[in-house]
Structure formats: C-alpha cells, structure tokens
Amino acid sequence: MTEPNSKALRRRQPIPPKDGLGFALLALILAVALWLATGWVMWLVKQTMTTNGFQAFWADALLVLFTLLPAGLLWPAVRGLGQARLARQALQSENLIAARVHSAEAHTWAWFTLGYAGALILFLLFVLFFIANNVAVGRTFFQLELIRDSFGLILQAFWVNVVIFLFAGFFSLIWGLVVAIAKLLPGKPAQPIRFIATFYTDAFLSLPSIIVIYLIGFGLPLTGIGFFRNLPLEALAVLALTLTYGAYMAEVYRAGLESIHPSQWAAARSLGLSYGQTLRFVVVPQAVRRIIPPLLNNLIGMQKDTALVNVVGVIDAFNQARIIASNDFNLSAVTTVAILFILITIPQTRLVDRLVERDRARFRQGS
Amino acid sequence: MSFLEIRNVHKRFGANEVLRGINLTVEEHQVVCLIGPSGCGKSTLLRCINGLEEIQAGEIRLHGDRITGPGVDLNALRRDVGIVFQSFNLFPHMTVLQNITLAPTQVLRMPEAEAQAKALALLKRIGLEHKAQAYPDQLSGGQQQRVAIVRALAMEPMLLLLDEITSALDPELVSEVLNLLRELAREGMTMILATHEMGFAREVASKVCFMYGGVVHEEGPPEQIFSNPQHERTQQFLSSIIEAGRL
Numbered sequence: 001m002t003e004p005n006s007k008a009l010r011r012r013q014p015i016p017p018k019d020g021l022g023f024a025l026l027a028l029i030l031a032v033a034l035w036l037a038t039g040w041v042m043w044l045v046k047q048t049m050t051t052n053g054f055q056a057f058w059a060d061a062l063l064v065l066f067t068l069l070p071a072g073l074l075w076p077a078v079r080g081l082g083q084a085r086l087a088r089q090a091l092q093s094e095n096l097i098a099a100r101v102h103s104a105e106a107h108t109w110a111w112f113t114l115g116y117a118g119a120l121i122l123f124l125l126f127v128l129f130f131i132a133n134n135v136a137v138g139r140t141f142f143q144l145e146l147i148r149d150s151f152g153l154i155l156q157a158f159w160v161n162v163v164i165f166l167f168a169g170f171f172s173l174i175w176g177l178v179v180a181i182a183k184l185l186p187g188k189p190a191q192p193i194r195f196i197a198t199f200y201t202d203a204f205l206s207l208p209s210i211i212v213i214y215l216i217g218f219g220l221p222l223t224g225i226g227f228f229r230n231l232p233l234e235a236l237a238v239l240a241l242t243l244t245y246g247a248y249m250a251e252v253y254r255a256g257l258e259s260i261h262p263s264q265w266a267a268a269r270s271l272g273l274s275y276g277q278t279l280r281f282v283v284v285p286q287a288v289r290r291i292i293p294p295l296l297n298n299l300i301g302m303q304k305d306t307a308l309v310n311v312v313g314v315i316d317a318f319n320q321a322r323i324i325a326s327n328d329f330n331l332s333a334v335t336t337v338a339i340l341f342i343l344i345t346i347p348q349t350r351l352v353d354r355l356v357e358r359d360r361a362r363f364r365q366g367s
Numbered sequence: 368m369s370f371l372e373i374r375n376v377h378k379r380f381g382a383n384e385v386l387r388g389i390n391l392t393v394e395e396h397q398v399v400c401l402i403g404p405s406g407c408g409k410s411t412l413l414r415c416i417n418g419l420e421e422i423q424a425g426e427i428r429l430h431g432d433r434i435t436g437p438g439v440d441l442n443a444l445r446r447d448v449g450i451v452f453q454s455f456n457l458f459p460h461m462t463v464l465q466n467i468t469l470a471p472t473q474v475l476r477m478p479e480a481e482a483q484a485k486a487l488a489l490l491k492r493i494g495l496e497h498k499a500q501a502y503p504d505q506l507s508g509g510q511q512q513r514v515a516i517v518r519a520l521a522m523e524p525m526l527l528l529l530d531e532i533t534s535a536l537d538p539e540l541v542s543e544v545l546n547l548l549r550e551l552a553r554e555g556m557t558m559i560l561a562t563h564e565m566g567f568a569r570e571v572a573s574k575v576c577f578m579y580g581g582v583v584h585e586e587g588p589p590e591q592i593f594s595n596p597q598h599e600r601t602q603q604f605l606s607s608i609i610e611a612g613r614l
Contacts, residue, residue, distance in 0.1 A: 267456035
C-alpha cells in the first residue's frame with residue numbers, strides 16, 4: 001500500500017476560500033472614481049448649456065440628480081468590502097464554512113458594482129459624444145424643433161412603408177408556400193417544375209433586394225407594356241419585395257414541410273386522402289405551426305427593406321426624410337424615421353421571442 | 368376466387384430484398400396473424416397490400432381485382448383497405464373527432480353532421496365519447512391506438528390491416544386494444560395482423576403465418592403452428608418466444 005494515490009490513503013484536504021478583499025477594494029476604488037467622473041461630465045454639460053445660453057431650473061436639478069446617482073454604486077462596493085473583511089476574520093479563526101459564505105457574498109457584491117459601473121461608463125461616454133464639439137452630435141441628429149415640425153410629413157410618408165409592407169407581406173406568404181410546394185412535388189413529370197422553383201429561389205436568395213427593386217421599379221415601366229406603365233410605383237415595389245422575400249419564405253416553408261414525419265403522410269394517404277388533400281389538411285397546418293417564428297422574422301426583415309424603395313422614387317418615410325434633411329442640412333428627420341421603425345419592430349421581435357419560447361416549452365413537454 | 372390473393376410478391380428496398388415471393392390467401396371474415404422475427408417483412412407486406420409500398424414482382428388481388436401495378440386507383444383502394452400503425456399516427460393538430468371525420472367528409476363526401484354522428488357512435492362503443500374534443504397528446508397510448516382503429520373503421524373498410532399495433536404500448540394498456548380487436552373479429556371483420564402477441568394470435572386467429580426470410584415459411588391453424596410446428600425454423604422461433612415467457 002505504498003501507492004500515494006490509493007483510495008484508502010487519500011484524504012481530501014479542505015480548500016480554504018479566497019477572502020476576496022483585493023477584488024472588493026478594486027470595486028470600491030472603481031465606484032469612487034466613477035462618481036468623480038460623473039461629476040466632471042455633468043459639470044461639462046452645465047458649461048455647454050451656459051455657453052449656449054440655456055438656463056432652466058429643471059435642467060440643473062436633473063444634472064444634480066445624475067451627479068448623485070453614482071453614489072448608489074458605493075453601497076454594493078462597501079457591502080462587498082465588509083463581507084470580505086468578515087471572510088478574512090473567519091479564515092483566521094479557521095471557520096471554513098463561514099469564510100466561504102462571506103467570501104461568496106463579497107464576490108457577488110463586487111461583481112454587482114462592476115456590472116452597474118460598466119453600464120454607467122457607457123452612459124457617460126454617450127453623453128460626452130453627444131455634447132462634443134459644442135453639441136454637434138445632438139444638433140445633427142436630435143434637433144427637437146425640426147423633429148416636431150417634420151413629424152406630420154414623415155408619419156404620412158411612413159404610412160406608405162406600412163402599406164407596402166402589408167401587401168408585400170401578404171403576397172410573399174402565399175407565394176412562398178406555392179413555391180415551396182412546387183419544389184417538393186414528387187415524381188418525374190414534375191421535374192421541370194421543381195427545377196424552375198429551385199432556380200427561382202436560388203436566384204432571388206442571391207440577389208440583393210435593392211437591385212430587384214431597381215430593376216423592376218425602373219425596368220418594367222420602361223418596357224412600355226401598358227399594364228406595367230400604368231401601375232403605381234408602390235405596386236411595383238410590392239412586386240419586387242414579394243419576389244425577393246417569396247424566395248426566403250419558400251425556404252422556410254420547405255424546411256417546415258420536410259419536418260413533418262413521413263408517418264403522417266402514410267396515415268393520411270392510407271385513409272384515401274389524395275396528395276393535395278394530405279397537404280391541405282394534414283401537412284401544411286402542422287408545418288406552418290412550427291415555422292411561424294422564422295416566417296415572422298422574414299416579415300420583420302422585409303419591413304426594414306421597405307425603406308429601399310426610395311431608389312425608384314417612391315416617397316416613403318426615408319425618402320421624405322432625406323428631402324427634409326437636404327433642405328435643412330440636418331438629419332433629425334431621418335432620426336424620426338429610425339425611431340418609427342424601432343417602434344413598430346420591437347413589439348414584433350418580442351412576439352417572435354414569445355412564440356419561440358412557447359414552442360420550446362411544448363417541445364419540453366414532449367408532445 | 369379468394370377474398371384476398373397474394374401471389375409471388377417481391378419487394379426490394381435498393382439492393383435489400385425484403386419480400387422474396389410471398390404467397391398467401393385470405394378469406395372473408397378471417398383473422399390472419401403474421402408472426403416472425405423482426406425484419407422478416409411482416410410490416411412491408413401489410414404496406415404493400417394497401418399500396419403504401421410498390422411491389423417489384425407478383426400481384427395482389429382483392430375480390431379478384433388486381434390492386435398492384437400501374438394504373439390502380441390507390442385512393443379508391445384505400446377506402447376499402449384500412450391500416451393501423453404501430454405508432455398510431457394520429458394527426459396531432461386535430462381533435463379526436465376531427466381525426467375520425469376527416470377522411471369520411473373529404474374522401475367519401477359524407478355531410479359533416481352525419482360523419483360526426485357516426486364518429487361519436489364509434490367513440491361511444493370504445494368508451495371514449497368524452498374525449499371527442501381532446502387532442503391526441505392528451506390521451507394515453509392505449510386510447511390513442513383505439514382512436515386510430517376507430518379512424519380506420521369510420522371508412523367502413525372491407526379489410527383492416529394492423530401493423531404491430533400493441534408494440535408501442537405499456538403492458539397494462541395492451542388489453543384494452545386487444546379487447547377491441549376481439550370484438551371486431553367476433554363481428555366478422557376481415558383482418559390481417561402483424562403481431563408479437565402470441566397468446567392473442569392463438570386465441571383469435573383463423574390462420575397463423577410464420578414469416579421468415581421474406582417468405583411465408585409455414586402457415587396453418589393456430590393449434591398446429593403453436594403446438595405442432597413442422598419446420599425447424601418455426602420451432603426455433605417459438606421456443607425462443609416461450610423462453611422469453613411470451614407464450
């Protein structure tokens with residue numbers, strides 16, 4: 001029994017925790033430094049306001065409040081330090097259990113300080129950027145009067161984006177399903193159809209949507225074919241987006257259709273249902289349920305791409321904002337467009353998250 | 368002319384020949400049990416009978432009408448020949464009632480109300496009418512399998528194929544499914560079962576076929592197959608079944 005690693009001889013030596021004193025001190029120093037930095041930044045803001053002749057009690061009050069807020073960072077930092085000291089004492093009296101508890105607490109509080117400190121640093125950097133060069137950034141992007149005065153025009157033009165999105169979304173959802181089904185048609189006679197469908201998706205997946213919009217928006221009216229010449233530009237934009245996003249949708253639909261187990265096909269066909277009936281009643285309903293989140297993601301992508309229609313001269317929100325921007329040498333109206341897009345997209349993104357979560361929960365249930 | 372005649376049927380999956388010349392006849396109101404080791408072609412044979420798999424040689428006739436080969440209306444054939452699968456294969460997005468009424472309303476063009484009344488009557492018979500609005504995943508395995516049988520019965524098939532329908536069930540749920548089959552057999556439903564339930568086969572079958580290596584190795588009445596098998600391979604199979612305590 002000379003082997004040092006034999007189980008009988010091996011005794012586990014208890015491992016003492018680190019007291020975390022150094023880490024907690026670091027957090028405290030950082031907290032104090034950030035407090036000072038905040039005071040400095042707020043003083044800069046106050047100076048900028050004075051040079052611009054802006055004076056208001058509420059603004060001063062806000063500045064003071066912001067200066068006081070980082071004091072809150074001291075609270076977790078000091079608590080962490082206290083716990084670290086307790087941990088050190090416990091270590092000295094060889095009370096390992098207590099030492100571990102205090103050490104863990106000390107680390108948690110120190111991390112707490114660091115997390116909030118990081119966010120605060122980002123905030124301060126943003127404020128510095130905003131007021132740099134005598135509030136140049138603020139003036140360029142956020143000129144409140146211009147935003148207020150142009151808001152009506154922009155909102156009206158944004159309606160064009162919404163309408164294009166609604167039509168193109170509706171059509172691409174249908175068109176994508178048609179293409180996906182064509183791609184999956186069985187048998188030799190359907191080979192040409194499958195080939196065309198595959199070529200179409202390959203082509204439009206690789207084409208940038210802005211080029212499709214350009215070609216269709218300018219090209220089709222140029223052909224002089226009466227039908228296309230009389231179509232409003234918006235309709236051509238819808239057509240271009242439908243063709244582009246139909247290809248994306250088709251790929252998602254195809255993944256969904258292929259994910260339905262062959263036994264569902266066998267069950268439906270064995271009851272005498274035809275190929276089409278099986279698709280309609282059994283396969284498509286199940287497939288669509290599974291792919292709602294990726295379909296919605298595609299729709300969100302398309303919604304953003306409605307801003308590209310300005311290349312053919314549709315007066316959408318972005319185009320309108322560019323006109324205002326070049327008149328006033330200021331981008332604040334474009335900021336409005338950006339905010340509008342953010343406002344309508346965030347709820348949809350959250351919806352997709354919830355649907356994905358719901359699907360995952362159902363999958364965990366094992367149904 | 369027999370009710371169902373299977374003559375020299377060959378089925379290949381690529382290079383793998385699963386059925387190597389099956390010969391089998393089934394008379395009306397018979398219950399035929401296919402037994403044999405896994406991979407001997409029981410399921411494949413059933414899937415060939417209702418056209419889910421294409422055969423490469425031989426032929427199958429139902430009431431003298433050839434139901435294999437080109438030009439056969441498979442949708443029409445499947446109205447007459449129902450199949451129930453090992454894994455139930457209910458439609459998970461439909462209620463029990465919708466599962467049962469889908470084919471009668473869409474394939475037979477039966478009015479919705481009539482199909483529902485019929486489906487409810489069938490559900491009542493298996494004691495599941497209170498589950499009509501439930502979804503398949505809210506049912507136990509035995510209940511799901513009984514619903515799957517009822518779904519096939521709703522088409523009023525003249526022949527019912529059952530593909531190891533108790534193999535995926537917990538042991539205590541097997542009996543409820545077998546009881547339903549007993550009842551169907553008593554009423555004269557023509558059935559072909561691929562099964563590992565030897566006790567059940569012995570009790571209900573009019574004919575037992577031992578399949579091995581893609582052919583029907585031995586067939587006969589259940590007493591003969593189970594008590595006095597002629598072929599060595601059949602004897603081996605049965606003795607291993609007895610060893611496992613399954614007979």
